[in-house]
Amino acid sequence: MKHLLVSFxxxxxxxxVTEAQNYTNISGPENVLVVYNDLDNISLSVANxxxxxxxxxxxxxxxxxxxxxxxxxxxxxRLIDHNEVIKDDDGNNNEDPNSIYNNTLQYVKQFIxxxxxxxxxxxxxxxxxxxxxxRFIVVCKGVPFKATSWVVDFSHVTDLSRRGVSVDAxxxxxxxxxxxxSITNSSFISSSYASSTYKNPYxxxxxxxxxxxxxxYRFKTKxxxxxxxxxLNYLVSRLDGYDYTDVAAMIxxxxxxxxxxxxxxxxxxxxxxxxxxxxxxxxxxxxxxxQNLNDLNFLSDENESDVVILSTNNNxxxxxxxxxxxxxxxxxxxxxxxxEFNYSNGAIFNTYESFNRYAFDISNLGDxxxxxxxRGGHVFPTFTHYQGLIADFIHAGGTGGEAHVxxxxxATVSDGEYFFPAYAMGYSLVEAIxxxxxxxxxxxxxxGDPLTTIAWGKQxxxxxxxxxxxxxxxxxxxxxxxxTLTFTSxxxxxxxxxxxxxxxxxxxxxSNVIISSTDWQxxxxxxxxxxxxxxxxxxxxxxxxxxxxRIYRKIDTNPLKLIDSTTYQYYLDNTLVFSDPEGGIxxxxxxxxxxxxNTTYSEPSNTVSGIxxxxxxxxxxxxxxxxxxxxxx
Numbered sequence: 001m002k003h004l005l006v007s008f009x010x011x012x013x014x015x016x017v018t019e020a021q022n023y024t025n026i027s028g029p030e031n032v033l034v035v036y037n038d039l040d041n042i043s044l045s046v047a048n049x050x051x052x053x054x055x056x057x058x059x060x061x062x063x064x065x066x067x068x069x070x071x072x073x074x075x076x077x078r079l080i081d082h083n084e085v086i087k088d089d090d091g092n093n094n095e096d097p098n099s100i101y102n103n104t105l106q107y108v109k110q111f112i113x114x115x116x117x118x119x120x121x122x123x124x125x126x127x128x129x130x131x132x133x134x135r136f137i138v139v140c141k142g143v144p145f146k147a148t149s150w151v152v153d154f155s156h157v158t159d160l161s162r163r164g165v166s167v168d169a170x171x172x173x174x175x176x177x178x179x180x181x182s183i184t185n186s187s188f189i190s191s192s193y194a195s196s197t198y199k200n201p202y203x204x205x206x207x208x209x210x211x212x213x214x215x216x217y218r219f220k221t222k223x224x225x226x227x228x229x230x231x232l233n234y235l236v237s238r239l240d241g242y243d244y245t246d247v248a249a250m251i252x253x254x255x256x257x258x259x260x261x262x263x264x265x266x267x268x269x270x271x272x273x274x275x276x277x278x279x280x281x282x283x284x285x286x287x288x289x290x291q292n293l294n295d296l297n298f299l300s301d302e303n304e305s306d307v308v309i310l311s312t313n314n315n316x317x318x319x320x321x322x323x324x325x326x327x328x329x330x331x332x333x334x335x336x337x338x339x340e341f342n343y344s345n346g347a348i349f350n351t352y353e354s355f356n357r358y359a360f361d362i363s364n365l366g367d368x369x370x371x372x373x374x375r376g377g378h379v380f381p382t383f384t385h386y387q388g389l390i391a392d393f394i395h396a397g398g399t400g401g402e403a404h405v406x407x408x409x410x411a412t413v414s415d416g417e418y419f420f421p422a423y424a425m426g427y428s429l430v431e432a433i434x435x436x437x438x439x440x441x442x443x444x445x446x447x448g449d450p451l452t453t454i455a456w457g458k459q460x461x462x463x464x465x466x467x468x469x470x471x472x473x474x475x476x477x478x479x480x481x482x483x484t485l486t487f488t489s490x491x492x493x494x495x496x497x498x499x500x501x502x503x504x505x506x507x508x509x510x511s512n513v514i515i516s517s518t519d520w521q522x523x524x525x526x527x528x529x530x531x532x533x534x535x536x537x538x539x540x541x542x543x544x545x546x547x548x549x550r551i552y553r554k555i556d557t558n559p560l561k562l563i564d565s566t567t568y569q570y571y572l573d574n575t576l577v578f579s580d581p582e583g584g585i586x587x588x589x590x591x592x593x594x595x596x597x598n599t600t601y602s603e604p605s606n607t608v609s610g611i612x613x614x615x616x617x618x619x620x621x622x623x624x625x626x627x628x629x630x631x632x633x
Contacts, residue, residue: 043142323353349401400448426457
C-alpha cells in the first residue's frame, strides 16, 4: 500500500511533464571524464585539483601524451604558445589550406580524439562501458585548444588564414556510429562553416521543454543526433585561464556557486560601431533573453540602446555584450580594465566579439607579436590581454562561458537568449551553453565545469542534503525514501517557477527558516519535527499585507476542519505522528492554509498530505517515516 500511495502522488506531480524520452537525472562526478596533458605539469595539477574538488573517480582521469613536435606528410607539426595551439610549421601561402589543416587535424586525431575514444570504449566500470556512462569531457589547461593552418595565424591575408579549428568541438563528436566519419574531412574547414550538416541537435533544446523548463533534456550521451546523422555524444568544456591560480579559483567558484537566484544577468545590446554583425539580430537576442528571464522571475539589466552597461547595483551572474565592437569598449581587454561588475560564483560570459579566443595564457605572444592590436584592418590602442576575452573574464572573477576560435555564429549570433534562461532555471553551466551553440563546426569552445548549477532544478535526491543560506528551487525536488533534506537554521528557500519539495523521504526545517514562493499554489511544504507533521509556508504573493493564517486539516473521510490560526509561517501538529501505512493503522491526512487580511480570505494554498497516527503521550506508534507532499490534490 505504501508504494501505491507514493506512485499515485508522484503521478499527480508529474502528469504535466512534456512528453520526452531523454530525461535523465542530474549528472554526477561519475559522468565526467577529465583529460589532461601528461607532459605538462600545470595540466596535471589542474586535473588533480578538479578531481579532488569534485570527487571525480580515479578511473575517470585520462592522461594524453602530446609530443611538442611531430612529422606528418613531411610537415613539422608543433605545439606553440604554451601548448595552446597545434601548428603546421611548414605550411605556406602557395599550398592548399585544406591539406595543411588536414596535417594538424591528423595530429588531433592521433594524439587526442583517438586516445579518448579508445579509453572510453575499452574501460569498463561496474559492468558498464565508460563510453556509455560519460556525458561530459573536461579538458584541462595544457591540452591544445586550437589547430591552425598558417605560420602567421593572425595575418588576415585571407579569410582562411585567420581560422582555427577548436579541438574541443572535435572531441564532442567522437564515437560516431558512422564508420566513415572522420574529423580530418576537409568539410570541417570549408567556406560553408555554418553548414546545415553540422547543426547542433542540442541547440535550443530548451524550446522542446516549452516555457515550463521541465528538465526533460539534461544531457545524456548517444541521445542527440542531427538531421545529417551526426551525433553529439559528449558535451566538452575546458578548465583554462591565464595560469594555474586563475583556473584553481574558477574551480573553487564552480563548486561553491551562488544558488540564491538573486544575482542579475547583464544583457548589453549596444553595437553602434560595428556594421559587420547583424545589429538587429543581436539586439533581438538581448530583448528575448531579457523577456524570458523576466517571465521566469529572474533579475536582468537589459539594454538595446547605444549606451554600454559597465556596472550594476547587483551582483552579476551572467554578462552578454557585443564586446569591443561597442564604441565604449575599444580595448580588447575590456573585461579586466573597463567592466566594473562584482561577479557571483557561477557567473558566465557570452559575447558577439569575433575571434575572442585567441589565447588563454597571460604571457602568450607566441609567433604573432607583430600582429597583435590589429583586427580586420583596424588598429586598436595597445592592450595587454590579446583577445583572450574568456580568460580575461575568468581572471576578473567569472566562472565560465562561451567562446569561439574564429567567428561567432552568423545566422543566429550567439544565442544568449537560449542559454541564460536555461542556466538560471538549473540546467548545468555546460548544458545551458551548448543549448546556445547552433553548429558542431570547428569554432565552438566552452569554458567551465559541467557540474556547476546555480539553482536546484527538477531532480531526485541521491543522499542526505543540507541547505543553508539562500537556495533557489525552480522545479520539483523529490526526496527519495531513506534520504533527509534539511533546511538549516536561518536558511532562505526561494521557490520559483515550479519550485516545490516532495517525496517519500524526510524534510526537516529548523528554526528561523524563510520560505519564499511566487505561487500560492506551491507555497506550502510538509516537514517533520520529532516525527510530528510540521507545516511551513511562504507569504501569499497575492495578498499583502496579511493579519494571520488559518490552518485546515482533513483526516480520512472526516469533514475538513479549522484546527488553528497563527501569525507565524509554520505550524507543528503535535497531535499526530508519521506512521507506516503498511502497518494498516495509518490515517490519510491533508492540510492546507488560508491567508487572512482582516475579513478578507485568500484562496486555499496547495494541499499537502501524508499518512499519520494519533500521538499517544508522545510515543511513536510506527517509527517508519512516510512523507508525501502533493500540490495537485
